[in-house]
Amino acid sequence: MSFEEEGYFSPDIKNTTDEAIRNYGDFIDLYFQANRNLLLIRYSTEVDSEDAKQLIVTALSIKANDSIQAAVNLLLLGLESDAKALIRVALEAIIILKTVCVDDQYIEKFLSTEKAVILKFMNAIAGDQNKEYPDVVKKSVDPEQLSKLYDEVKSNNIQEVNVLEYAQKSKLTYLYDYIYRIHSNDIHTNPKTVMKYLKVQDNDINGIDPCPRIDELPRSMVAIFCLLREMTECICDLFSIDKTSSIALFDKIHNFITMYTDRHGRNY
Numbered sequence: 166m167s168f169e170e171e172g173y174f175s176p177d178i179k180n181t182t183d184e185a186i187r188n189y190g191d192f193i194d195l196y197f198q199a200n201r202n203l204l205l206i207r208y209s210t211e212v213d214s215e216d217a218k219q220l221i222v223t224a225l226s227i228k229a230n231d232s233i234q235a236a237v238n239l240l241l242l243g244l245e246s247d248a249k250a251l252i253r254v255a256l257e258a259i260i261i262l263k264t265v266c267v268d269d270q271y272i273e274k275f276l277s278t279e280k281a282v283i284l285k286f287m288n289a290i291a292g293d294q295n296k297e298y299p300d301v302v303k304k305s306v307d308p309e310q311l312s313k314l315y316d317e318v319k320s321n322n323i324q325e326v327n328v329l330e331y332a333q334k335s336k337l338t339y340l341y342d343y344i345y346r347i348h349s350n351d352i353h354t355n356p357k358t359v360m361k362y363l364k365v366q367d368n369d370i371n372g373i374d375p376c377p378r379i380d381e382l383p384r385s386m387v388a389i390f391c392l393l394r395e396m397t398e399c400i401c402d403l404f405s406i407d408k409t410s411s412i413a414l415f416d417k418i419h420n421f422i423t424m425y426t427d428r429h430g431r432n433y
Contacts, residue, residue: 168376173242181243181377188379191425192386195418196237199393202414203230206397210404217272221265222403226396229258233389240385243377246351246361252388253348256340257328259392263335263399271334281325284318287311337395344388383425390418 168175186193207226212219232255239248264271290298291306317323332341350357361378364371394415401408 173244173377178242178377181379182241185241185243185379185382189382189386191421192383193237193241195421196386196389198414199390199397199418200230200234202411203393203397203400206400206404206406206411210400210406217276218265218269219403221272221275222262222400225258225262225265226400229255229262229392229396232258233392236385236389240379240382243379245378245381245385246358248385249348249351249381252385252392253345253352255392256344256348256388259396259399260328260331260335260337260341260345261326263337263395264331266399266403267335271331275326277321277323278326280314280318281323284311284314285325287314340391340395344391348388387422390415390422394418 166175166177168177203226207223207230210223212223214220232251236248236251236255239245239251261275265275287306288311290303291308291311328345329338329341332338332345362374364374397411397415398408400406401411
């Protein structure tokens with residue numbers, strides 16, 4: 166079955182993966198090295214089940230790396246926009262991860278944010294003027310429970326996660342301003358999103374372009390390397406793990422990116 170008949174489930178998609186590996190094999194090989202290095206660190210580390218910081222950081226590192234691995238798989242299939250959305254998801258987890266690492270006060274602050282999220286959702290159900298929610302859902306909101314939760318959230322000034330605040334606290338604004346903002350375009354739907362699926366030549370739209378894309382794979386991989394470095398070094402610092410070999414690996418990756426950029430005349 167062809168791509169036109171089965172889309173990304175078509176056996177033809179292997180041609181896209183083969184092309185990605187052929188054109189950008191060095192990026193992919195370096196990614197696998199960085200991924201193995203992170204997993205080796207994670208699975209060789211014993212997490213103290215009584216230590217909230219270690220538990221949160223480890224859990225967030227798993228979430229972030231799962232998103233990164235999924236993003237790489239999507240990149241190899243030519244699903245660039247979807248991969249970028251997952252890179253942004255991973256970055257948010259890493260920003261929170263590092264913030265918790267550098268400031269113990271954010272452990273409780275982060276954990277309490279769930280109450281603000283729940284309150285927002287319960288208010289939406291309780292204030293449903295258009296009867297959008299099924300009766301079984303509306304009946305699940307106890308007015309007394311809602312009132313108590315509101316008082317708790319208000320008196321303790323509990324708020325949802327403000328990613329910019331966390332980025333500033335963890336000194337990751339350089340990633341927030343670059344990766345987070347740019348990749349937000351692939352999470353939200355806007356005119357730029359639409360343009361990715363149109364054939365444009367000389368400012369004229371000539372039709373629809375549903376084909377797999379791998380042109381932006383190097384840019385996405387550079388973003389992934391930045392995320393992996395921050396996450397790896399943070400975990401090493403928290404668990405007092407020697408990070409000499411990790412730094413050497415990311416220095417090698419940085420040197421490769423510099424040479425690639427000079428050779429191809431593009432900034433990443």
